[in-house]
Amino acid sequence: MSAGDQDVVELLTTDHHEVLDLLSRIPGADPARRRDMADTVIAELMRHSVAEEMYVYPAMRDHLPDGESKVQHDVEEHQQLEEVMKELESIDAADPRFLEALGRLEAVLRDHVSDEERDQFPLLRAQLSAEQLVDMGQKVETAKKAAPTRPHPAAPHSELFHKLVGPGVGMVDRMRDKLTGRSTSA
Numbered sequence: 001m002s003a004g005d006q007d008v009v010e011l012l013t014t015d016h017h018e019v020l021d022l023l024s025r026i027p028g029a030d031p032a033r034r035r036d037m038a039d040t041v042i043a044e045l046m047r048h049s050v051a052e053e054m055y056v057y058p059a060m061r062d063h064l065p066d067g068e069s070k071v072q073h074d075v076e077e078h079q080q081l082e083e084v085m086k087e088l089e090s091i092d093a094a095d096p097r098f099l100e101a102l103g104r105l106e107a108v109l110r111d112h113v114s115d116e117e118r119d120q121f122p123l124l125r126a127q128l129s130a131e132q133l134v135d136m137g138q139k140v141e142t143a144k145k146a147a148p149t150r151p152h153p154a155a156p157h158s159e160l161f162h163k164l165v166g167p168g169v170g171m172v173d174r175m176r177d178k179l180t181g182r183s184t185s186a
């Protein structure tokens with residue numbers, strides 16, 4: 001099955017577990033590799049969150065009971081994640097504060113992922129057809145390719161921002177990634 005046939009819930013759930021798995025391996029990794037691993041976590045999490053806010057949260061807002069407040073809660077958690085990622089970006093991987101910030105990122109992320117997977121995703125899946133879920137999966141895949149790869153916590157985090165400005169920010173991030181030799185996929 002190509003990634004294009006994946007339903008959005010499977011796709012996002014796979015993302016969650018890949019990021020959490022990588023994150024949990026950083027403390028035990030060779031200190032020289034920690035920076036690269038953390039940068040990959042940051043890039044993947046940014047792409048994931050922006051794509052969710054563009055295509056998945058609006059559908060949750062429309063279809064879930066109490067959707068508006070659930071989405072608001074989720075967006076606040078994305079903002080918290082982004083702030084910790086910004087901090088993590090500026091701390092040297094050899095600094096003890098690096099692992100401390102990483103631990104905070106993991107705690108917020110685990111909580112956020114569990115809200116989405118236990119509560120919101122099953123409700124969303126129950127409301128949409130298989131075709132709609134696959135279609136949303138394709139949109140998410142495409143959005144992830146153009147999304148920012150670095151945290152921008154000071155920028156407005158609205159859906160509109162990501163639709164209008166997001167791809168531009170993503171392109172600038174990719175240029176910086178290239179110039180600094182930072183390895184991020186896609």
Ligand SMILES: [Fe+2]
Pocket residue numbers: 012016048052113116
């Ligand atoms: Fe998610």
Ligand SMILES: [Fe+2]
Pocket residue numbers: 049052074078112116
């Ligand atoms: Fe999320």
